[in-house]
Amino acid sequence: MGSQFLSASTALTRRAVMGLAMAASLVLAAGMPAEAAPKTSLTLGMSVEPTGLDPTIAAPVAIGQVTWQNVFEGLTTIDRNGKVQPQLAESWTISPDGLIYTFKLRQGVTFHNGEAFDSAVAKFSIDRARGADSVNPQKRYFAAIDTVETPDAATLVLKLKQPAGSLLYWLGWPSSSIVAPKSAADNKTTPIGTGPFKFVSWTKGASVELARNPDYWNKAGAARLDKATFRFIADAQAQAAALKAGDVDAFPEFGAPELIDSLKGDARLATVIGNTELKVVAGMNNAKKPFDDKRVRQALMMAVDRQAVIDGAWSGFGTPIGSHYTPNDRGYVDLTKTYPYDPQKAKALLAEAGYPNGFSFTMKAPQMAYAQRASQILQAMLAEIGVTMTIETTEFPAKWVADVFKGGNYDMTIVAHAEPMDIDIYARDPYYFNYKNPTFNEILKKVEATADPAAQEKLYAEAQTILATDVPALYLFVMPKLGVWDKKVAGLWENEPIPSNVLSEVHWTE
Known part of the structure; x- marks a missing residue:
């Protein structure tokens, strides 16, 4: 009796143990997909911390790189191919004379705070951007906008003083983001928009956190x-x-081209080289001697070997340009041969301008790596034609904006x-180049007076040629978009038709 009890008990115990083990294995198996499920959070690195979070009141591009299309949206938007698409305006019509835009x-x-978006809100945003006290x-x-009308809650009408052929494109910019009347004043520190992400927190000097907008x-x-x-690193x-350690999942604009090769060896990371609109130019104060003399500016341009600047400043990554225009832009003309590298001709032209022994000046260079390195290379090149450049590092953006830009x-x-x-x-007055050319200004006005793409491209070509000839700035190169991110991250923009980090399509693949 006792032995039977023991054996039965042992058998029961064994079955119980096996059952528990099977149950445990089923629990583990059930848990495995959760463990292997794609991540739902992303840490993205940026070199520059924004000064605020409202792109409608300040210029630094880092603002839009955090909030545009993530927190804030516009009537229109710019897609990853640089094309205008509908957004908060689902459609529009333009009158035959180009003076009335009617948006549905x-x-x-x-908005994230519950405020409703309607035509009154759109009117508020546009009037705020164009008003007398606007800091947009x-x-x-x-x-070009004369009046903003709201015939009903779902209709917005913009009546223009003169045609504005780029208006739909401009309305897609970060600076044209639609903001709500109740929250607009606080958007600099606590942004509230209509976008796919809501603002959570900003730890100054470290990070900004966003969360999905349900x-x-x-x-x-x-x-x-x-x-x-x-x-912000x-x-x-x-x-x-941070990339190698996995502390940062992506750096869409990696700041060190000389380190790209070392990252290519990391099996977990992808290096993606795309194009941007980042035109590196050495702007001159055209109102100040000797830069008020076109011959001096042309001579300095001929003293510059653009490819050597690209090699030295950005490890060979970049495309030389001869004007303030990139190969991505419609109507692009390669004008790098207008004043090609020729130190002897540069010296002769300087002498003709009255500077046979050169001159001295100061370069105010922001602390960013490309600016410091390019300045040092330019310094050596200009020394070859007898021109002495002193480099003064100028903190960007605050001091640079105060001293140079403003x-x-x-x-x-x-x-x-x-x-x-x-x-x-170059047609704006004031603008830090202090460049004045009525012919150039007229060409830019004609661009806006037509909506015909072919006519606009012809005019843009004329404008580029004037800048390449007048040289109000030394045109150096277009920086590429050096992206480095985890290979499992998908949906980031490879190219940058507008400065941004659009996250709506970003996800982990496994």
């Missing part, structure tokens, strides 16, 4: 990530270390202009 607005859209960095984009109006375009963190070695207190500076199709900056 999306309905059922709300692209205020001129709205200059109430996003565009279900087809809803974010696939639950969380996105932007980490200025030092190139630290950027590489103050005009400089001889020469160097910066990468990130805005697409921004050749019109």
Whole structure:
């Protein structure tokens, strides 16, 4: 009896153990897909921390690189191919004379704080951007607008003073983002938009965190990530270390081309070289001697070996340019041969301009690696024609904006202009180049007076040729987009038709 009990008990125990083991294995098996499921958060690195988070009140591109198309949206948008697409305006019509734009607005859209989007909100945003006290960095984009009308909640009508052939494109820019009346004043630190991500927090000097917007109006375009963190890492070695350690999943604009080869050896990382609108130019103060003499500017251009600048400043990554235009832009003309590298001709032209023994000047160079390296190379090249350049490192953006951009207190500076199709900056008054050319200005006006792409491209070619000849800035090269990210990350933009980090399509593949 006892032995039977023992054996039965043992058998029962064995079955129980086996059953528990099977149950455990089933639990583990059931748990495995959860363990292997794709991640839903992303940490993205940026070299420059934005000064604020509202792209409608300040110019630095880093603002839009965090918030544009993530938090904020516009009536139109620019897609990854640089094309205009509908967004908060689902469609529009343009009158035959080009002076009346009627937008049909999306309905059922709300801001992250629950405010409804309608024509009154769109009017508020546009009037805020174009008003007398506007600080919008692209205020001129709205200059052609005469009146903004709201016949009903779903209709917005813009009546223009004169045609503006680029208006739909401009309305897609970060600076044209639609903001809500109740929250607009606080968007600099706590941005509230209609986008696929909501702002969570900003730890100054470190990071900005966004979270998926569960109430996003565009279900087809809803974010696939639950969380996105932007980490700000200025030092190139630290950027590489963060990528290798997996502390950062992606660096869409990696700041150290000389380290690209070392990252190519990492089996986990992909290196993606795309194109950008980043035009590196050494701007001269055209109102100041000796840069007020076109011959001096032309001589300096002939003293520059563009390929040597690219090799030395950006490890050979880049495309030489002869004007303020990139090969991506419509109507591009290669003008690098207008004043090709020729130190002897440069010396002769300097002598003709009255500077046979050269002259001295100061280069105010931002602290970014490309600007410092390019300045040092230019310094050596200009010394070959008897011109002495002193390099003064100028903190970017604050001091550079105050001294150079706003103050005009400089001889020469160097910066990468990130805005697409921004050749019109040479027609702006004031602008830091202090370049004045009525013929150039007229050409730019004609561009806006027509909506015919072929006519616009012909005019853009004329404008490029004038700049290549007048040389208000030394045109150096277009920086590529050096992207480095985890191979399992998909959906990031490989090219950059507009400065951005659009995350709506980003996801992990496994």
